Amino acid sequence: MSRIELSLNPSPRAVAIADRVESFVRDVVVPYERDPRRDHHGAPLDELVYEMREHARAAGVLTPHILADGSHMTQRETALVLIKSGLSPLGPLACNTMAPDEGNMYLLGHKATEEQKDHFLKPLVEGRARSAFFMTEPSDDNGAGSDPSMMLTTCRQDGNHWVINGRKTFITGADGASVGIVMAKAEDGGACMFLVDLPDPAIRIDDVPNTIDSSMPGSHATVTIDNLRVPASQMLGEPGDGFKYAQVRLSPARLSHCMRWLGCCIRAHEIASDYACRRMAFGKALIEHEGVGFMLAENLIDIKQAELMIDWCAGVLDTGSLGTTESSMAKVAVSEALMRIADRCVQVMGGTGVTDKTIVEQVFREVRAFRIYDGPTEVHKWSLAKKVRRDWREAQA
Structure with a gap:
């Protein structure tokens, strides 16, 4: 099977680590794709996750980005x-490069105290725990949804503790997580973040719905937070800075999603290309029919454009900028490109493409969800449109 070669070449160190990761994933992880240890939703059970992580630890590729x-x-x-x-x-x-853990590790690595890092970050980096980020709120409660400024979850200080009340939804990995980062609004209107040991009886899981995607353990829960008491020492950073810390996490986290799902779409394209080159129809290989060959050609274009967009946005973030505008652009461009790639792969493979005989149909489902997760395409476009308006006004001043 031919493989897509990336032009990214950031440093010899990164190339060496990435080569080891690729060998590990192709040789050790891919056979696990048929492992039946899944929950009712199809997501891998923790037993499976931690077994694979022990192999990664032995291979020296566990949490390779840290x-x-x-x-x-x-x-x-x-x-x-x-x-x-x-x-x-x-x-x-x-x-151990998956969301939400990867983004949570990034945030804690940049904003947590040494004591907080030892208690909450260390087990995540070691791959011995999972985490959850409690920010999104149910829209049916007129909660935040994609607009954190509408947050209804509250926190109030009570001696040397903070008391938190509210509801959260689409909290990825909450079921089974050991570390939680909870975002709430203080009485003065400022947002705060808190580090929480899980499970906690004050955080009740109300519902874990079946969703179109199935790659994340614990799925995406709706929870009620009822008088959760958190020691003041477990506040992340300073009171009122929660929105600022959210951007520290969300901008690179959006880009990390683009990175991971580009890898999946590259693999789906490899599978579809192999199928098209082997499958005969109407006297010749499928690849020789323009309707099929052109779809795979378009995949190559979208893969390269996604790669270049990721590289550009990563370069902006490396300058120390929060890169919210750039990460919004990348999130829209890459998620839409990956959706086109995944859709073409299914189409090229016909009936086989909609079965679970390969990972192509799962990649299609996961990428479809990605167009919504970490901010729907339309929300990011709206944010970019506001920037256009703001820049215009500044130019007129």
Whole structure:
């Protein structure tokens, strides 16, 4: 089977790590794609996740984007490594580069105290725990949804503790997580973030719906937070800075999603290309029919454009900028391109493409969800349109 070669070449260090990750995912993780240890929703059970992580630990590719001294690779280096980990839907789970853990590790690495890092970050980096980020709220409660400024979850100080009340939804991995990052609004209107040991009886899981995607353990729960008491020492950063910390996490996290799912779409394209070159129809290989060959050609174009967009946005983040505008652009462009790639792969493979005989149909489902997760395409376009208006007004002043 021919393989897509990326032009990303950020550093010899990153290339060496990415090569090891790719070999591990292709040789060790891919066979696990048929492992039946799944929940009712089809997501991998923790037993399967931690078994794969032990293999990753032995292979030296566990949490490869965080270096031995605790520092993070640059975003450009991370891009190459995370794309390679995404060559299987199970790859990021095995290598510990999956959301929400990867984004949570990034945030804690940049904003947590040393004591908080030792208690909450260390088990995540070691791949011995999962985490959840509690920000999104149910829209049927007139909660935040995609607009955190509408947050209804509250926190109030009570002595040397904070008391939190509210509801959250689409909390990825909450069921089974050991570490939680909870976002709430203080009485003065400022947002705060808190680190929480899970499970906690004050955080009740109300519902874990079946969703179109199935790659993340714990799925996407709706929870009620009822008088959760958190020691003041477990506040992340300063009171009122929660929105600022959210951007520290969300901008690179959006880009990390692009990286991982590009890896999955590259693999889907490899599978579809192999099918088209082997499958005969009407006297010749499918690839020789323009209707099929042109779809695969368009895939190559979209893969390269996605790669270049990721590299550009990563370069912006590496300058120290929050890169909210750039990450919005990348999220829209890459998620839409990956949707086109996944859709063409299904179409090229016909009936086989809609079965579970390959990962192509799962990649299609996962990427379809990605167009919504971490901000729907339309929300990011709206944000970019506001920037156009703002820039115009500034130019007129």
